[in-house]
Amino acid sequence: MPLLQSADWPLLIDLYFFLAGLAGGAFVIAAIADLLGGERNRSVVRVGYYLALLAVIPCPIFLIVDLGVPSRFLHMLMSLKPDQAIGAAAINIGQFHIKPFSPMNMGAWALLGFSALAFLAALSVFLEDAKRGRDLSAFRATVGIIGGFFGFFLAAYPGVLLGATARPLFQNGSFLGALFLAVGASSGAAAIALILSFLGQGAGGTLGQLRQIIIPALLLQAATLALFLLRVGMSGGEGAAQSLALLLSGPYSLIFWVGAVAVGLVVPFVLQIVTRQPGLVAISAVLILVGGFLVKYVIIAAGQVVLS
Amino acid sequence: MARTVAMFTDVSLCIGCRACQVACKQWNQLPAEEPEWTGTYQNHANFTDKSYRLVRFFEQKDDKGGLQWNLMSDVCKHCAEAGCLEACPTGAIYRTQYGTVNINQDICNGCRYCVSACPFGVVAFNHDTGRASKCTFCNDRLHNGLGPACAKACPTESIQFGFRDELAAKARKRVEELKKMGYKNAQLYGEDQNGPLGGLNAFFLLLDKPSGYGLPVKPRLPQNNVFVDSLLSIGSALLVGIGAIVAFRERGGKE
Numbered sequence: 001m002p003l004l005q006s007a008d009w010p011l012l013i014d015l016y017f018f019l020a021g022l023a024g025g026a027f028v029i030a031a032i033a034d035l036l037g038g039e040r041n042r043s044v045v046r047v048g049y050y051l052a053l054l055a056v057i058p059c060p061i062f063l064i065v066d067l068g069v070p071s072r073f074l075h076m077l078m079s080l081k082p083d084q085a086i087g088a089a090a091i092n093i094g095q096f097h098i099k100p101f102s103p104m105n106m107g108a109w110a111l112l113g114f115s116a117l118a119f120l121a122a123l124s125v126f127l128e129d130a131k132r133g134r135d136l137s138a139f140r141a142t143v144g145i146i147g148g149f150f151g152f153f154l155a156a157y158p159g160v161l162l163g164a165t166a167r168p169l170f171q172n173g174s175f176l177g178a179l180f181l182a183v184g185a186s187s188g189a190a191a192i193a194l195i196l197s198f199l200g201q202g203a204g205g206t207l208g209q210l211r212q213i214i215i216p217a218l219l220l221q222a223a224t225l226a227l228f229l230l231r232v233g234m235s236g237g238e239g240a241a242q243s244l245a246l247l248l249s250g251p252y253s254l255i256f257w258v259g260a261v262a263v264g265l266v267v268p269f270v271l272q273i274v275t276r277q278p279g280l281v282a283i284s285a286v287l288i289l290v291g292g293f294l295v296k297y298v299i300i301a302a303g304q305v306v307l308s
Numbered sequence: 309m310a311r312t313v314a315m316f317t318d319v320s321l322c323i324g325c326r327a328c329q330v331a332c333k334q335w336n337q338l339p340a341e342e343p344e345w346t347g348t349y350q351n352h353a354n355f356t357d358k359s360y361r362l363v364r365f366f367e368q369k370d371d372k373g374g375l376q377w378n379l380m381s382d383v384c385k386h387c388a389e390a391g392c393l394e395a396c397p398t399g400a401i402y403r404t405q406y407g408t409v410n411i412n413q414d415i416c417n418g419c420r421y422c423v424s425a426c427p428f429g430v431v432a433f434n435h436d437t438g439r440a441s442k443c444t445f446c447n448d449r450l451h452n453g454l455g456p457a458c459a460k461a462c463p464t465e466s467i468q469f470g471f472r473d474e475l476a477a478k479a480r481k482r483v484e485e486l487k488k489m490g491y492k493n494a495q496l497y498g499e500d501q502n503g504p505l506g507g508l509n510a511f512f513l514l515l516d517k518p519s520g521y522g523l524p525v526k527p528r529l530p531q532n533n534v535f536v537d538s539l540l541s542i543g544s545a546l547l548v549g550i551g552a553i554v555a556f557r558e559r560g561g562k563e
């Protein structure tokens with residue numbers, strides 16, 4: 001067994017990954033709804049963009065609090081460093097640095113870009129609502145397209161980040177980024193649906209449209225999760241089987257099977273298919289959010305256990 | 309760039325005295341730690357933020373069913389392709405002109421990515437300073453032509469320091485000698501610059517297979533995954549995007 005150590009990222013980081021995914025997912029959905037008919041899909045656009053902004057606001061705070069030296073959070077993007085080799089394909093522009101193979105560095109840039117665009121999108125919705133007849137749709141289309149790419153990136157990069165470690169569970173899985181992106185989409189859509197049904201704005205087929213996103217997103221979530229487990233299981237990597245056992249049959253198996261799979265994926269999926277009753281649809285949305293958080297939490301927790 | 313330096317650790321000469329571990333602590337002013345019971349003479353179980361050098365004691369069954377002691381003085385490998393360095397988002401970890409890998413304590417912000425990214429479990433997080441730390445090959449001594457403290461202290465020359473090319477030649481000769489003496493499992497680990505991680509600047513002569521010393525057989529650069537994992541994520545993104553477009557497309561008549 002190779003002797004490895006672990007960053008031991010705490011719950012705060014899981015929460016960040018979850019919120020970042022949700023924000024990215026909600027933004028992308030709002031952007032697509034906006035581009036395909038901003039007037040018709042007004043409620044989804046409004047809720048999606050507001051939600052993306054609200055969800056991303058705590059993100060940098062969580063990240064900064066978790067740092068060993070929080071006052072140095074800006075070092076993620078820039079630092080006064082001597083002119084030395086800091087990694088493959090690293091780009092230095094003045095004090096700024098971009099490291100394409102360091103997903104944490106790229107993620108910090110994406111978070112910055114996404115936050116700015118989420119703010120602009122929400123602001124434009126707000127300004128339109130504030131004054132009848134004001135039309136900012138052209139501006140918002142640009143923001144939506146660029147921000148959509150950032151949103152995708154923000155949802156997926158934490159999985160790629162984990163994959164680029166030496167932790168056996170993460171390193172051998174390949175599909176963590178794809179899985180996290182699917183979770184971002186399902187939780188983003190579920191959160192929008194939940195808010196719309198609370199506001200009583202689910203009419204006009206809007207909830208049906210969201211269901212059309214939620215169902216395939218949950219399928220994608222299930223498929224990427226299965227592929228991830230399969231890849232780890234078949235990798236033959238050192239320590240991979242042992243960490244997989246922690247997840248599937250060990251101390252984390254209850255949270256995984258009951259929380260992330262049964263309650264967080266299968267039950268809400270079935271509910272989405274069989275019922276349109278508002279109460280049950282809302283419950284299903286809540287379960288999707290719970291499941292989306294738990295699947296990230298439990299994989300990260302099991303993967304960070306130091307094997308001996 | 310100056311000539312690449314290296315550390316060659318020949319475990320066949322190690323007597324487990326831990327002079328290297330003590331010398332490292334003294335030179336780098338690393339405070340004492342509570343000892344821990346690991347089941348063998350080894351202390352600690354792994355590198356810590358206050359132990360950059362660690363003599364490992366592996367107890368194995370030998371061919372005749374007796375006890376075989378695999379001793380190995382372990383240290384940061386200063387990999388030619390270093391997972392810690394590639395992972396670091398702040399640029400704190402850098403390659404020195406000697407080819408070694410250092411953590412600039414003035415830049416590290418304590419994100420701990422490097423701790424998870426090292427294929428050998430070397431980097432440790434210092435909770436007092438909030439920064440990551442590891443062996444520097446005694447960078448300050450290097451700059452003054454002294455060589456690392458551990459290599460200076462080693463009484464059996466199990467740890468040798470020098471230019472990489474010279475040491476590698478020496479190591480290859482030594483492994484042949486040992487094989488002739490009957491150590492049929494004698495092998496070099498990390499000496500090959502075409503091998504895993506582009507070769508290690510701290511390489512080893514082992515008397516047993518790598519797993520007998522807790523070393524990964526084929527250490528991988530974690531960042532090699534970035535490309536494929538990103539492509540799969542893009543595939544996932546395309547599916548989500550198409551799903552959303554289908555859901556929100558204009559439907560003739562139905563509204």
Ligand code: SF4
Binds near residue numbers: 385
């Ligand atoms: S052994 Fe680990 S800490 Fe040392 S250079 Fe290689 S990756 Fe970095």
Ligand code: SF4
Binds near residue numbers: 401415
């Ligand atoms: S803990 Fe410090 S040295 Fe390690 S990756 Fe983060 S910033 Fe870099």
